[in-house]
Amino acid sequence: xxxxxxxxxxxxxxxxxxxxxxxxxxxxxxxxxxxxxxxxxxxxxxxxxxxxxxxxxxxxxxxxxxxxxxxxxxxxxxxxxxxxxxxxxxxxxxxxxxxxxxxxxxxxxxxxxxx
Amino acid sequence: xxxxxxxxxxxxxxxxxxxxxxxxxxxxxxxxxxxxxxxxxxxxxxxxxxxxxxxxxxxxxxxxxxxxxxxxxxxxxxxxxxxxxxxxxxxxxxxxxxxxxxxxxxxxxxxxxx
Numbered sequence: 001x002x003x004x005x006x007x008x009x010x011x012x013x014x015x016x017x018x019x020x021x022x023x024x025x026x027x028x029x030x031x032x033x034x035x036x037x038x039x040x041x042x043x044x045x046x047x048x049x050x051x052x053x054x055x056x057x058x059x060x061x062x063x064x065x066x067x068x069x070x071x072x073x074x075x076x077x078x079x080x081x082x083x084x085x086x087x088x089x090x091x092x093x094x095x096x097x098x099x100x101x102x103x104x105x106x107x108x109x110x111x112x113x114x115x
Numbered sequence: 116x117x118x119x120x121x122x123x124x125x126x127x128x129x130x131x132x133x134x135x136x137x138x139x140x141x142x143x144x145x146x147x148x149x150x151x152x153x154x155x156x157x158x159x160x161x162x163x164x165x166x167x168x169x170x171x172x173x174x175x176x177x178x179x180x181x182x183x184x185x186x187x188x189x190x191x192x193x194x195x196x197x198x199x200x201x202x203x204x205x206x207x208x209x210x211x212x213x214x215x216x217x218x219x220x221x222x223x224x225x226x227x228x229x
Binding site: 035037042043044045046047050089091102103105107108110 | 148150156157158160163173203205207216217218219220221222223225
């Protein structure tokens with residue numbers, strides 16, 4: 001069985017602060033994939049990043065960075081110098097070869113960035 | 116930019132009515148999915164399809180049904196809507212490849228049953 005836990009239900013920061021969203025996962029698959037999605041108030045889920053279990057390199061894309069650590073089964077997401085437009089719900093997700101490639105989502109973290 | 120569309124965006128309907136939520140994608144993806152999203156944010160997989168004539172139930176039991184007669188179309192039907200069906204429904208699709216590819220989501224249908 002797969003499970004994704006986002007312990008932070010809601011985070012509130014002031015603009016320009018850095019913020020890290022935590023994601024911890026459980027899987028029995030040796031090959032699996034991790035994802036982050038953003039859900040703005042408009043409702044659609046926007047894909048941000050995919051990581052496979054064999055690639056533990058951290059990734060940076062502009063103000064976004066991701067820290068994948070297999071040893072702690074974590075895939076944390078950091079936003080540097082947050083902006084009001086970053087306000088959204090962020091979902092971490094997992095899919096594995098033995099689960100038919102179905103996405104299992106965490107409960108989501110609502111990020112509020114105040115001006 | 117994803118090409119997956121859901122209609123309607125918002126629907127308010129009376130109890131007992133039959134409704135169909137439409138989902139279409141123009142990317143030629145084999146896999147399609149329906150998720151139900153609680154007001155408390157959590158996403159639950161209710162149906163999925165690996166291709167034409169393939170439909171499976173997801174993790175969360177749902178009274179809805181789906182069909183996949185064409186690759187691009189994956190409608191969801193509720194024969195008799197009830198207030199407990201009030202939720203946001205999100206459709207998604209992904210490519211069938213050797214690697215897990217990301218799923219692309221539609222904008223969702225927010226259903227209210229009164």
